[in-house]
Amino acid sequence: MNINRRRKERGVEQELRAARPEPKPEFLASLAEQVRTESRRPRFGARPRLALAGALTAGMLAAVGAFGGFGYAATAAKQAVDAVSGILAAQSDDPIEVRMLTAGSDQYQAGFAWGDPGHNHDGAPGLSQKGGDLAPPLVASCTGNVARVATRIVLDEQADLKVSVVGPGGKKLVLTQKGSSVGGTALDGKQTKTLTYRVLVPRTIRIALRIPCSVLEDGARYKIVIQATDPDGNTSKLQVPFRALNLTA
Amino acid sequence: MNPLANPEPLIRRVYAYVAYRIGDGPDAEDVTSAVFERALRYQNSYDRHKGTPLAWLVGIARREIDSTLGSQLPLQGGDEEVELAAPGDLAEDSVRRLSVAAAVEHLDQRDRELIALRYGADLTARQIGELLGMQTNAVEVALHRALARLRATAVEEAAPDVVRSAPAAARAT
Numbered sequence: 427m428n429i430n431r432r433r434k435e436r437g438v439e440q441e442l443r444a445a446r447p448e449p450k451p452e453f454l455a456s457l458a459e460q461v462r463t464e465s466r467r468p469r470f471g472a473r474p475r476l477a478l479a480g481a482l483t484a485g486m487l488a489a490v491g492a493f494g495g496f497g498y499a500a501t502a503a504k505q506a507v508d509a510v511s512g513i514l515a516a517q518s519d520d521p522i523e524v525r526m527l528t529a530g531s532d533q534y535q536a537g538f539a540w541g542d543p544g545h546n547h548d549g550a551p552g553l554s555q556k557g558g559d560l561a562p563p564l565v566a567s568c569t570g571n572v573a574r575v576a577t578r579i580v581l582d583e584q585a586d587l588k589v590s591v592v593g594p595g596g597k598k599l600v601l602t603q604k605g606s607s608v609g610g611t612a613l614d615g616k617q618t619k620t621l622t623y624r625v626l627v628p629r630t631i632r633i634a635l636r637i638p639c640s641v642l643e644d645g646a647r648y649k650i651v652i653q654a655t656d657p658d659g660n661t662s663k664l665q666v667p668f669r670a671l672n673l674t675a
Numbered sequence: 676m677n678p679l680a681n682p683e684p685l686i687r688r689v690y691a692y693v694a695y696r697i698g699d700g701p702d703a704e705d706v707t708s709a710v711f712e713r714a715l716r717y718q719n720s721y722d723r724h725k726g727t728p729l730a731w732l733v734g735i736a737r738r739e740i741d742s743t744l745g746s747q748l749p750l751q752g753g754d755e756e757v758e759l760a761a762p763g764d765l766a767e768d769s770v771r772r773l774s775v776a777a778a779v780e781h782l783d784q785r786d787r788e789l790i791a792l793r794y795g796a797d798l799t800a801r802q803i804g805e806l807l808g809m810q811t812n813a814v815e816v817a818l819h820r821a822l823a824r825l826r827a828t829a830v831e832e833a834a835p836d837v838v839r840s841a842p843a844a845a846r847a848t
Contacts, residue, residue, distance in 0.1 A: 438826050442794035445775040447694030453704050454686055457711060461682040464715045560712045562704050576701045634701075 456563050464560065538584075538626045541657035545584050545628055550660040552582035553652065556630050564668030566648070568639040572602055573673065576634035577650060577666050583628050585654035585662075589621040591637060592649045599648070602636040609633075625654075642670040678721045678728035679714060686711070688796045689732050695779055695791035696740050710736045726805065733796045734806060737788075778829040786821035793818055 449457075538545060555561050556578035566573040581587075589608065591599045598619040606613045608623040609631045617638070625631065635650065642648070650666040679685065689710055694703040713735050714721075721731055779790055792803045800814040807814070 438822050438829070439794070441775050442779075442790065442825075446691045446795060447699040447703070447776065449686060449690040449704065449707065454683065454690075457686055457708060458682040461679050461686070461711050461715065465677055465679040465682075465718060557708055557712050560708060560715070562708045574701070576705070578705060632705075 450565075452565065453562050457560075460560050540584060540624070540626065542584070545626075546657055547583050548658075550662045551585045551654045551656045552580070553585075553654045553662040553664045554580050555664065555666055556580050564650075564666065566637060566642065566668055566670045567672040568642075568674070571639050572605070572636045573639050573642055573670065574605075574634065574636050575650065575668050576632065577668075578630050578632050579652060579664060579666075580630050581625055581628050581654060583656050585625050585628075585656045587621075587623045587625060587631075588653040588655075589623070589633060589635070590619055590651050591635060592651050593641075594643075594646050594648070599637055599641045602638055605636045607632070607634045639673050642673055644670060644673045646670050676721075676723055677718070678723070678731060679711070679718060682711070685729055685732055688729055689736055691795035691797075692733055692791045693736055693740065693795075695776075695795035696787055698780065699776060706736065706739050709739050713739070726802070729796060730798060730802050730806065733792065733798065737806070774829060778825055781828045782821065782825060785817075786824055789814070789818050789821045790825065 561577070564575050564577060566575040575591075587608065591601060593599055600617045600619055601621060602617055603613040603615045603621070606621065608621060609625060611623070613621065621635075633650065633652070647667060647669050650668065652664045652666070653661060654664075655661045686707065690703060690707045693706045693710070694700075697703060697706065710732060714732055721728065725731070726734075779787060782790065788807075789803070792798050792806065793800070798806070800818065801811045803809070803818075804811045804814045809817070
């Protein structure tokens, strides 16, 4: 290989190493702390869970068998397994796994009409922040005149979302729609205090908001408030806190 | 063995890999968090005979990015205008970071993947080969070609500045 060429290549390699993107210190510290804490916590694997379900089932089988015939006990055993599995599943720390869909996924598509029973359940919509306690702390910093803050939420049934940002005094802040997005759909229009969005396909939904820097205060804490109302009128609310930092960058 | 016992260097490498693939910023933070969330959930399945903790995490990150890219979400906010300070206002280190990062963004996904694995995650050609199912030699050749394309892109990116600075240099002489 040509020596000059090799030298140039080494130069690019050095630059790539020197320019390696670094996480923000607060993000690094927070995630490292969470990983350290969580990785030390003993976890139930699938096998202990199944063993526990089996042991409880055997116990119930014996108890029911003592008071009735085996046919009755067998039915009871099946119900017991279902019940125990249900309890264990509900206590599992696994988040709901929903594949993310394309940006146009909330436009009408067959089988996803508003109120379709296949995509709705009784009771209030399940609404949570993706990552739960492990989600990184959110920070809004200004680039130019606008601060940007983004999060992901998990929604388990169809719902109308109302998204707003509330300040320390409980007042709603104005949001810049241009450049904000919900569920992969880029928004446009005048500034508003509440964004509304109909979710036809329950899934993980990314919400990216742009807030004018003039309405934020450096160091103050704010909340993204997300209200989900399902086709039956049941409502859930989620608050995702964030902090405004480096507003005068 | 706890593969996540010393998380800081792992987070740095995974973040660098993700940022070289999809761009530096909140999206890279999101994906990095998702990688560690998944790693914590499945840490019992980690087998040290199959590779280092970093290689394992990068494998998770690749799948996470593929599912994110597959969803075609606008990873950097779609048509959002990016407001950047003029190069003259930034420290030399930041300018270099900006120019190389900009050049990497112009590469195709395959080249970007190789650059991210080698210079973001700092994996060896052999480890990359194991991840991608390629021979070590083939990885080295592919990396060499990717670097050549990156260099060409970086020269193109830098060209306008050279043109702008030429008259000033001519005046000085």
